[in-house]
Amino acid sequence: MLRRHLTLSAAAALLATSVSAFAEYPEKPITIVVPFAAGGPTDKVARDLAEALRKPMGGTIVIENVGGAGGTLGATKVAKAAPDGYTVLLHHIGMATSPALYRNMQYKTLDDFEYMGMINEVPMTVIGRSTLPANNYAELAKWLDANKGKINMANAGLGSASHLCGLLFQQSMKIDMTTVPYKGTAPAMTDLLGGQVDIMCDQTTNTTSQIESGKVKAFAVTTAKKLTTPSLSKLPTLDEAGLKGFNVSIWHGLYAPKGTPKAVLDKFNAALKTALKDAEFIKREEALGAVIVTDARVNPAEHKKFVEAELNKWGPVIKAAGQYAD
Template identity: 35%
Template sequence: MKSVRMLGLSALTAIAAATALVHLPAAAQNGAYPTKPIRVVVPFTAGSSTDVIARAITDKLGASLGQQIIVDNRGGAGGTLGAAQVAHAAPDGYTILIHSSSHTVSPSTYLKLPYDTLNDFAAVTPIAALPNALVVAPSKNMKTLKDLLDQAKARPGQLNYASAGQGSATHLNAEKFRTQARIDAMHIPFKGSPEAVTEVMSGRVDYYFSPVAPVLSHIKEGRLVALAVGSPKRATALPNVPTTNEAGVPNSEFNFWIGMLVPAKTPKDIVNKLNAEVQKALASEDVKERFAKMGAEPWTMAPEQFDRYIKDDIAANARLVKEAGISPQ
């Protein structure tokens, strides 16, 4: 009778263990990660700065992790459409978000988001800081930032500026500049940076605070003129272009970043592994060279630090949205 009771207890233990195993992520069951291809969602169009940076880093990660990494562009609504897909994905490390500062702007510019920015994501690491270049078409006859300011003040409300979407980092950079410069200009949002750049080059849009990456070649070849950069310090790729602060508009800087996040409840060991792999990739010479050509500054921190940074950035952007008088949509 005793052996029967013991057999029953063993069977129950085995069943309980098997049941618990079902609820574990695949990586935890197999004792390794990754064991299959990884999808990286970029919530902006192909060719945007976030997309270019994502592809530079995922090329390296795919090799180091030994798995195929598929970049999935899901542009629209200032990056919120793609972010929503990741927020609701399984927290197993096989769906990753590479987003921009727009992630911390959206809570203030959208009345209702299909996710909770603070609670539906786990921060992994920032990847890069990208200065935004204020660019105009040569046909606008603007050589300096003062030229733009003079035109804006001579024709209040008649100049317009592009962004990569309502609430995007490019929008916030332009709004901070506009409020500090005390000019009136009309906002024209686009689906992504490539569309905005095209419209500025055509002259149909007057100016755009573009990440350096998608406009650097246009600047060098004379198709666009860089009047200033919106970052706290000058861009390494454009050393002769002043910051908006230096060019006469104090307190107009905006920190534009690109970083990696995963769904909340992703196992900590997976988060830490991704963080370590990104740090290794950023330290490699080929990634450094690719970033330098794009005007990107490598930037990383521990997951806990990035999580705190995101919380602080959400609060700072909320203040900016209020000061700029941007109405949530």
């Protein structure tokens, strides 16, 4: 009886210590892992969010870039990290597309993470070289149909936003194009500007300035609703242009290792909701063409449901294209 009493007392003491420790969280810097190189759109979102999170979290937040393998190396690092709230992942749509692209992943998207809430969505645009004969989407569709087998479509590499959008665009158009992958958006855009490739589908964060300068031609946006950005507001959506149901945006969310204490997750989610209302953060995201998530997907459960739906959406598209990496 005495031994049982001592065991229960020890357990109670351990629980009290644990609760007390997490009540004081964070006691050291929190690392947000970005699974891509510094300077890209996802890195920019992470650094802007870190600034907005510092005050509501009450601690230091640092960014660690762990690029490679389409974002899976950084995601793996977080999946295997200690579940203590000090290492979290900020990832984009690749969270839902990597399982179909990579056959030897070291984590399971739905099983190995705690979902913490979504951050934003970034629209995409279909653009073409400035010398393309077409001047609007209707003319582009006719040109694509008349040049089957001769069209080069650039992307920023396997699993990139432009690669995924390009796959869905080709399938929706029922036109096979020669896919030209690059090691990043910059070289892909350089060749589009130089006329070495014909078209590309990429995020507004990468295309808006080129569209505004007249260096590329813009034909449509990929979201269900038209955009309000002045230089993009006159572009039709692909849905209203005839590709019914076409709706693609690049979203970002936060994830923690499986088993992270609920008290930590709750505090982080509350801080995230505060950060998403931060005026400076909103201003910076709007400048990138991004839309802050304000619906139920800022909550962990709805965030996870959304990613599961995206897994089901993109898996068949990627498998039908037969494009995957070892």
